[in-house]
Amino acid sequence: MGQAWGFSRYGGPEVQEFFDRPDPEPGRGEVLIRVTVAGVNPLDHLLRSGLVPGLDGGRPFPRVLGMEAAGIVLARGEDVEGLEVGDAVFGFASTGGGTYAETTVLSAPNTARIPAGVSATVAATLPVSGTTAVDALDQLDLPAGATVLVNGVGGGVGLAVARLAIGRELRVIGTGSTAKREHAEAVGVRFIDYAAENVVAVARELVADGFDGIVDLVGGTSLRTVAPLARDPHNIIAVGDMSVSDLGGRFVERHLDRENLERSGRLALEGVLAPVVTAVHPLSDAPAALATVENGHSSGKVVIKVA
Ligand SMILES: NC(=O)c1ccc[n+]([C@@H]2O[C@H](COP(=O)([O-])OP(=O)(O)OC[C@H]3O[C@@H](n4cnc5c(N)ncnc54)[C@H](OP(=O)(O)O)[C@@H]3O)[C@@H](O)[C@H]2O)c1
Structure with a gap:
C-alpha cells in the first residue's frame, strides 16, 4: 500500500486528490518500482483535464498523475529483460502506472538502468x-x-x-x-x-x-x-x-525506447544533458509542483522527490 496523487474524473486542479492504493502488480513487460523522484510535465495536467483522451489508454479511475520517474525495482512481471530487482532505473509509466506515487509500474521496454554517477533527480527528468x-x-x-x-x-x-x-x-x-x-x-x-x-x-x-x-x-x-x-x-x-x-x-518524431533512454543517460553522465532542476517538491506538495508547470511559465524542470 502506498500514497498516490491523482484524479477520479477529468477537470481542473480541483479534481486532484491524494489516495492510498495497493502496490500495482507488474504485468507482462512491466516492473514495479519504489519511486524515488517523479518528473512533472505539461502533459500531466493535459491528461487530467481530459484534453488528450487518446493518450491515456482508457484507464479506469482513479488515475495517478505523472508519466516519468526514477526508482528502485521491487518486482518484475513476465517477459522483462535486462532489469533486475534492486536496480536503480528510470523510465516511462506503463498504462496502469502514474508516477506521483510511492510505488508504480513502469514499462520495461521504456525503462533503463541509471548510469552510476547520475542522480535519481537528473534521471527522472530524462524520459520526457x-x-x-x-x-x-x-x-x-x-x-x-x-x-x-x-x-x-x-x-x-x-x-x-x-x-x-x-x-x-x-x-x-x-x-x-x-x-x-x-x-x-x-x-x-x-x-x-x-x-x-x-x-x-x-x-x-x-x-x-x-x-x-x-x-x-x-x-x-x-x-x-x-x-x-x-x-x-x-x-x-x-x-x-x-x-x-x-x-x-x-x-518531432519521438523515440521512447530503452536505447534512447540509455543514450540520454550517457549524455547526462557527460554533463551535456544535465537538466536545470529549479524546484524539488515532496509528494505532499505535488499540487504546488503541478500548478507551477500548469501556469505555462515555469523555469527548467520541476520534480517531486518521493523517497
Ligand atoms: N512531443 C513530445 O513528446 C513532447 C515532450 C515534451 C514536451 N512536449 C510539449 O512541449 C512543450 C514544452 O514542454 P516543456 O516541458 O518545456 O514545458 P514547460 O517546462 O512548461 O516550459 C514551457 C516554456 O515556454 C515558455 N513560453 C511560453 N510562452 C512563450 C512564448 N510566447 N515565447 C517563448 N517562450 C514561451 C514558458 O515560460 P515563459 O513564457 O515565462 O518564458 C516556459 O518556460 C509543451 O507543449 C509540452 O506538452 C511534447
Missing part, C-alpha cells in the same frame, strides 16, 4: 525532456557552427535542447520571458526576452541570413511569428504543436 531534446536535435542534424533558435528556451525541454545543442557546438539563440534570462544565459544561450524585445527584429540582427534550424516548444502564434526566421522551413521542429506541418516544418 531529455529524450525529446535528443530526438529534436537528431532530426535537425545540424553541423557544428550552425545556428539554432530555441523558442521557449526557459522550460524543461527548452533548456535541455539548449544545453545539448551547445554540447554539439551549435550557436543557440533562445526566447523566453524576463525571468528565464538568468537560466538561459547560464547555459550559454544568447537570450531574447519576448516580453521586452521584438523577437524577430533582434533575431534578424543576430543572424541576418536566417537560422539553420528552429526548435519550437511554444507553438501557436509564437511559432508562426518565428517560423519565417528559418532559412528552410523543413528545419523547423515543433515539439508541442502539430500544425507546424502547415508551415513546412516537422513535428
Whole structure:
C-alpha cells in the first residue's frame, strides 16, 4: 500500500486528490518500482483535464498523475529483460502506472538502468525532456557552427535542447520571458526576452541570413511569428504543436525506447544533458509542483522527490 496523487474524473486542479492504493502488480513487460523522484510535465495536467483522451489508454479511475520517474525495482512481471530487482532505473509509466506515487509500474521496454554517477533527480527528468531534446536535435542534424533558435528556451525541454545543442557546438539563440534570462544565459544561450524585445527584429540582427534550424516548444502564434526566421522551413521542429506541418516544418518524431533512454543517460553522465532542476517538491506538495508547470511559465524542470 502506498500514497498516490491523482484524479477520479477529468477537470481542473480541483479534481486532484491524494489516495492510498495497493502496490500495482507488474504485468507482462512491466516492473514495479519504489519511486524515488517523479518528473512533472505539461502533459500531466493535459491528461487530467481530459484534453488528450487518446493518450491515456482508457484507464479506469482513479488515475495517478505523472508519466516519468526514477526508482528502485521491487518486482518484475513476465517477459522483462535486462532489469533486475534492486536496480536503480528510470523510465516511462506503463498504462496502469502514474508516477506521483510511492510505488508504480513502469514499462520495461521504456525503462533503463541509471548510469552510476547520475542522480535519481537528473534521471527522472530524462524520459520526457531529455529524450525529446535528443530526438529534436537528431532530426535537425545540424553541423557544428550552425545556428539554432530555441523558442521557449526557459522550460524543461527548452533548456535541455539548449544545453545539448551547445554540447554539439551549435550557436543557440533562445526566447523566453524576463525571468528565464538568468537560466538561459547560464547555459550559454544568447537570450531574447519576448516580453521586452521584438523577437524577430533582434533575431534578424543576430543572424541576418536566417537560422539553420528552429526548435519550437511554444507553438501557436509564437511559432508562426518565428517560423519565417528559418532559412528552410523543413528545419523547423515543433515539439508541442502539430500544425507546424502547415508551415513546412516537422513535428518531432519521438523515440521512447530503452536505447534512447540509455543514450540520454550517457549524455547526462557527460554533463551535456544535465537538466536545470529549479524546484524539488515532496509528494505532499505535488499540487504546488503541478500548478507551477500548469501556469505555462515555469523555469527548467520541476520534480517531486518521493523517497
Ligand atoms: N512531443 C513530445 O513528446 C513532447 C515532450 C515534451 C514536451 N512536449 C510539449 O512541449 C512543450 C514544452 O514542454 P516543456 O516541458 O518545456 O514545458 P514547460 O517546462 O512548461 O516550459 C514551457 C516554456 O515556454 C515558455 N513560453 C511560453 N510562452 C512563450 C512564448 N510566447 N515565447 C517563448 N517562450 C514561451 C514558458 O515560460 P515563459 O513564457 O515565462 O518564458 C516556459 O518556460 C509543451 O507543449 C509540452 O506538452 C511534447
